[in-house]
Amino acid sequence: MTARCAVAAGPEDAAGGWTIASFDRVSSTMDEARRLAVEGAPDRTVVRADVQTGGRGRLGRPWVSSIGNVYTTAILRPAISTARAAELSLVAAVAVADTVARFSESVRLKWPNDVLLNGGKVSGVLLEAVAEGVSLSAVLVGIGVNVGSHPDLPDRPTSRIETADADTVFAALLDAFDQRYRQWSQHGLGGIRFAWLERGPDLGSPMIVGLGADRVRGTFAGLEPDGSLRLELADGSVRQISSGEVLG
Amino acid sequence: MSQDFNDDLVRRMAALLNETGLGEIEYETKDLKVRIARPQVQMTAVAAAPSMAAPAASTAAVPAPAVGAGELGEVVPSPMVGTAYTAPEPGAAPYVQAGSKVAKGDTLLIIEAMKVMNPITAPRAGTVKAVLVDSGQPVEYGQTLVVLE
Numbered sequence: 481m482t483a484r485c486a487v488a489a490g491p492e493d494a495a496g497g498w499t500i501a502s503f504d505r506v507s508s509t510m511d512e513a514r515r516l517a518v519e520g521a522p523d524r525t526v527v528r529a530d531v532q533t534g535g536r537g538r539l540g541r542p543w544v545s546s547i548g549n550v551y552t553t554a555i556l557r558p559a560i561s562t563a564r565a566a567e568l569s570l571v572a573a574v575a576v577a578d579t580v581a582r583f584s585e586s587v588r589l590k591w592p593n594d595v596l597l598n599g600g601k602v603s604g605v606l607l608e609a610v611a612e613g614v615s616l617s618a619v620l621v622g623i624g625v626n627v628g629s630h631p632d633l634p635d636r637p638t639s640r641i642e643t644a645d646a647d648t649v650f651a652a653l654l655d656a657f658d659q660r661y662r663q664w665s666q667h668g669l670g671g672i673r674f675a676w677l678e679r680g681p682d683l684g685s686p687m688i689v690g691l692g693a694d695r696v697r698g699t700f701a702g703l704e705p706d707g708s709l710r711l712e713l714a715d716g717s718v719r720q721i722s723s724g725e726v727l728g
Numbered sequence: 729m730s731q732d733f734n735d736d737l738v739r740r741m742a743a744l745l746n747e748t749g750l751g752e753i754e755y756e757t758k759d760l761k762v763r764i765a766r767p768q769v770q771m772t773a774v775a776a777a778p779s780m781a782a783p784a785a786s787t788a789a790v791p792a793p794a795v796g797a798g799e800l801g802e803v804v805p806s807p808m809v810g811t812a813y814t815a816p817e818p819g820a821a822p823y824v825q826a827g828s829k830v831a832k833g834d835t836l837l838i839i840e841a842m843k844v845m846n847p848i849t850a851p852r853a854g855t856v857k858a859v860l861v862d863s864g865q866p867v868e869y870g871q872t873l874v875v876l877e
Contacts, residue, residue, distance in 0.1 A: 538843065540817025561739060563808045566842035592842040607844040613833045614743075614851050619844070692811070692864050707842055708809075722841045723811040723866065 498524045498654060507534040508543075510606060510622045513553035517610050517618040523557035524661075528650060535624065537604055548628020549640075550650050554621045554657065558665060562616045565609045566722070567672070569593045570707045571657075571664045572605045572621050574675045578656035579625070579649065581679075583641045589679045591709045591726050600639030602626050623657075625649055673703055687711060690725035743807065801857045801877035804848060805870045810841035812861040812873065822863075824874070828856040836874045839867060848873060 499522070506512045506529040513527045529552075532545035545551055556568065573593035580587045580597055588596045593605040606622040626640035627649050641649055664672050681687065681700040689696045689711055701710035701718050709721040806812075814822045814837045823835050830836065830850040837859070839846045854876040861873055 538840075538845065539813070540820070561736065561743065561807070562846055563739060563841075564736075565846060566808070566810075566844045569842040569844050605843070609844060609846040611833065611835070611847045611849045614849055692866065722809040 498526055498658065500526045500528060500654075503527070503529040505529060505531045505533060508532050508536055508545075508622075509551050509553035510536065510608065510620055513555050513620045513622070514608070514610065517555045517620065521555050523555070525555040526552055526654065527555075528552045530646075537606055543604055543606075543624055544631040545624070546629055548646055550623070550625040550627055550646050550653060552623050552650065552653070554623075554661075556619045556621060556661065557617070558619065560616065562609060562611075565607070565616060565619050566592075567664065567669045567707055568619050568621060569605070569607055570669065570672050570676050570703075571660050572607065572623060574672050574679075575657040575660040576603045576605065576623060576625065576653065577675075577679050578660065579653040580641060582652050582656075583643050583649070587679055588681075589676055591680065591703075592707065594726075597639040597641065600630070600637035601633070602630070602639045602641065621657075623653065625653065669705065669707055673705070673707060676707075677703060684712075686728075688727045689721060690727050691721070691723075695727070696721075696724075739807075801875045802851065802854070803872040804836060804851065804874040804876065806839055806848070806867045806873050807869070808839055808841050808846065809869050810839040810846070810867060812863065812865050812867050813838040813840060813845075814859060814861065814863040818863075822859070824856045824859065826856055826858055830854060830856060830876070837861070839873075850876065852876070 501512075501516065503512065506527070509527045509529050509532065511534070512529070513525075516525060516527065531547050532543070532551050535543035535545035535551060537543045569592045573589055573595060576595045577587050577589055580595055580602055584597055586598050590596060594601060595603040602625065604624045608620045608622070609616055610618040610620060626638060627644065627646045628640070630638040630640040632638065660672060680703075683702060684699050687698055687700045689698070689709070696711065696713070696719065698711040698713045698719065701712040704710060704720055709724065709726070711719045711721055713719055816823070823837055824830060831853050832850055834850045835847040836850055836856070837848050839848055857875040857877040859874050861867055867873065
């Protein structure tokens with residue numbers, strides 16, 4: 481399954497650098513990262529693959545994974561409660577947005593972690609917590625970035641970074657993620673939330689959110705301090721949404 | 729609620745209470761005293777498991793999710809607001825169902841919050857008595873997800 485595995489040190493900092501495990505081909509970087517995490521891989525271990533044969537998104541949705549794009553999963557072991565793992569969703573979103581912004585200016589975020597380039601989905605982020613007993617053992621942050629190609633999806637436009645190759649984008653992503661993860665680890669979600677809002681929807685813009693089978697209409701009213709979505713309803717009340725699908 | 733109310737501390741203490749099965753935990757510093765106690769509620773029906781109430785004040789007793797309540801078994805509460813998923817993907821076999829034997833640490837279901845998939849694991853070995861949420865259902869903090877016996 482793995483034709484090559486190269487382990488290299490990433491950017492160094494006072495808290496220790498990143499360990500990068502590179503593969504030609506894996507079933508999915510999430511599966512590989514989970515295996516490494518269970519084996520005890522330390523905080524800031526990154527799995528990267530040129531090709532995924534079984535790439536996936538949330539709820540088992542397939543993630544088309546042809547060569548030329550970035551497929552990577554970071555293993556993080558922050559000392560936090562399970563309830564705070566959700567914050568890493570915004571950390572990842574902001575890091576990917578920083579990365580895409582190095583190559584293009586028209587980057588926007590859709591809550592919580594969709595990154596849009598020229599209005600199309602340029603990246604996919606998948607986060608899975610790993611439990612050990614009843615405690616949080618690790619969080620796997622899977623990130624795919626369209627670079628060489630982008631899939632045609634029936635339900636939404638997609639885009640790609642056209643001005644760089646996958647290696648360049650991966651290096652930029654690791655650098656951006658390192659900075660944002662460190663910022664979050666040291667200072668909490670405040671600055672990350674601020675950076676998210678800078679690239680998020682305009683306050684007051686119309687928004688439709690899917691909550692299970694329901695559709696709720698309102699306007700964007702910012703983010704709560706914990707990163708959950710604030711949706712202002714027609715009657716002026718604000719609904720706090722921790723789990724939902726922003727549809728438009 | 730005081731200005732410096734530390735809900736993270738309360739959550740950690742509530743989790744510790746559940747983990748250890750203790751009846752009460754008290755934590756005190758120079759200017760803060762928090763006592764977390766398990767309500768002395770005998771469950772009469774599985775569905776009547778109380779959900780986590782908002783803590784009233786940092787010095788007051790805070791009701792923790794009722795666990796280990798007698799012969800009815802141990803309830804597993806949700807550690808967060810989110811959406812429950814009882815199977816890894818739509819159409820797949822559920823992680824557990826009534827009658828499933830589980831080992832400590834086995835995944836019972838997933839709670840998704842802000843697109844983070846969080847496994848909810850069995851606090852101990854046992855048999856699943858009931859799964860009280862449907863896949864795709866929104867859940868509140870402290871809501872009973874699963875009952876173990």
